[in-house]
Amino acid sequence: MAGSKEIRTKIKSVENTRKITKAMEMVAASKMRKAQDRMRASRPYADKIRNVAAHLSFAQVEYKHPFLVKRDVVKNVGLIVVSSDKGLCGGLNTNMLRLSVNQMKTWESEGKAISVSAIGNKGFSFMNRLGAKVKSHITGLGDVPNMENLIGTIKVMLDAYEAGEIDQLYICYTKFINTMKQEPTMQQLLPLSGEQLGSPTGHWDYIYEPEAKPVVDNLMMRYIESLIYNAVAENMASEQSSRMVAMKSASDNAKEVIGDLKLIYNKARQAAITKEISEIVGGAAAVA
Amino acid sequence: MANTVHIDVVSAEASIFSGEAEFVVAPASAGEVGIYPHHAPMVTTIKPGALRIKLPNAAEETLIFISGGILEVQPGLITVLADTAVRGHDLDEAKAIAAKEAAEEAMQNRTSDMDYAKAQAELSEALAQIQAIERLRKITH
Numbered sequence: 001m002a003g004s005k006e007i008r009t010k011i012k013s014v015e016n017t018r019k020i021t022k023a024m025e026m027v028a029a030s031k032m033r034k035a036q037d038r039m040r041a042s043r044p045y046a047d048k049i050r051n052v053a054a055h056l057s058f059a060q061v062e063y064k065h066p067f068l069v070k071r072d073v074v075k076n077v078g079l080i081v082v083s084s085d086k087g088l089c090g091g092l093n094t095n096m097l098r099l100s101v102n103q104m105k106t107w108e109s110e111g112k113a114i115s116v117s118a119i120g121n122k123g124f125s126f127m128n129r130l131g132a133k134v135k136s137h138i139t140g141l142g143d144v145p146n147m148e149n150l151i152g153t154i155k156v157m158l159d160a161y162e163a164g165e166i167d168q169l170y171i172c173y174t175k176f177i178n179t180m181k182q183e184p185t186m187q188q189l190l191p192l193s194g195e196q197l198g199s200p201t202g203h204w205d206y207i208y209e210p211e212a213k214p215v216v217d218n219l220m221m222r223y224i225e226s227l228i229y230n231a232v233a234e235n236m237a238s239e240q241s242s243r244m245v246a247m248k249s250a251s252d253n254a255k256e257v258i259g260d261l262k263l264i265y266n267k268a269r270q271a272a273i274t275k276e277i278s279e280i281v282g283g284a285a286a287v288a
Numbered sequence: 289m290a291n292t293v294h295i296d297v298v299s300a301e302a303s304i305f306s307g308e309a310e311f312v313v314a315p316a317s318a319g320e321v322g323i324y325p326h327h328a329p330m331v332t333t334i335k336p337g338a339l340r341i342k343l344p345n346a347a348e349e350t351l352i353f354i355s356g357g358i359l360e361v362q363p364g365l366i367t368v369l370a371d372t373a374v375r376g377h378d379l380d381e382a383k384a385i386a387a388k389e390a391a392e393e394a395m396q397n398r399t400s401d402m403d404y405a406k407a408q409a410e411l412s413e414a415l416a417q418i419q420a421i422e423r424l425r426k427i428t429h
Contacts, residue, residue, distance in 0.1 A: 044303045152387035155380055155381075209333075226300050
């Protein structure tokens with residue numbers, strides 16, 4: 001009978017696809033838990049350093065760090081895009097990149113030049129295709145956001161800011177809200193505004209060892225790095241959640257397709273049997 | 289009343305230690321500093337080395353090795369912001385240069401990337417076509 005073999009092969013192939021998506025879903029679920037833990041583990045550091053930075057931004061009088069100084073004319077903008085290395089994670093990167101591109105268009109219409117730093121493969125290849133000026137990039141971070149790997153990429157942008165090549169620095173990443181919800185977010189990193197840091201608890205000035213400048217420089221750089229690290233950690237948690245959800249819906253869809261195909265297969269089989277019986281009956285009648 | 293100070297040792301990747309201490313010794317960049325409770329507010333950078341924490345009711349000091357960072361002291365609270373990576377000005381510089389060069393190289397090799405991206409786009413288009421055909425087939429069945 002025509003078609004039944006093809007349908008059988010098709011069912012088999014969809015079943016195989018489902019096996020893969022199911023496995024990916026489970027892998028993503030376990031990675032997601034770890035990524036979330038990692039994201040939470042980075043919070044105490046971020047909170048502490050923000051507190052200290054807030055103190056410094058209020059207490060400092062003798063030395064003002066360039067990161068805290070607002071520039072009057074903004075001509076060049078830096079943007080760090082945080083994306084995933086791998087695909088198959090729903091609309092995660094698409095949404096984030098759409099937000100970036102829209103913002104970039106606005107900047108362009110304002111006559112601002114844009115330089116980009118890309119963290120993650122997807123954002124990097126997208127920015128390259130777009131023809132954006134990519135100043136630095138890092139890909140292949142794996143599942144663990146490693147500060148050591150990020151330092152170089154970040155430093156390129158921070159150096160550019162200090163050298164006056166860029167006047168503002170933004171970061172675009174996907175904020176993790178919960179397993180079902182992730183939101184693309186654009187955040188201004190530099191210059192740091194007082195409101196962003198929050199007001200410190202109490203007022204005092206520190207004793208600086210050995211002197212203010214190196215300590216403040218060091219601290220400000222660490223602070224920005226911790227913000228970026230946090231964004232990368234959140235993006236990774238978002239990636240895994242988003243992948244898990246996408247793979248779950250793919251598995252569900254595959255299940256549905258298998259059900260439909262089985263129905264078609266059985267119908268075809270029955271039709272074939274009925275046809276055969278009627279042929280036999282017809283043949284017998286002709287003989288009799 | 290025990291005379292202690294709260295100390296938090298945190299790094300960007302994890303919280304390392306949190307608790308009460310009687311006395312803390314840290315390897316500050318200008319030399320080792322010892323901190324008792326009610327120390328004046330102070331901020332300093334620290335070198336790679338051992339952080340020694342004397343816990344109340346403990347004979348021996350707790351040792352924590354850190355690869356540098358920042359030490360912040362408030363009268364009732366000590367915060368150690370530990371670095372996760374070994375840092376140094378030259379080291380950071382080298383990393384930045386490496387990152388920059390990689391980006392420049394990628395910019396020059398944009399064409400090969402473009403080919404890859406194009407191939408990827410074509411592949412996804414083909415996949416979409418196959419899917420559409422299958423859906424059509426399903427309807428006609």
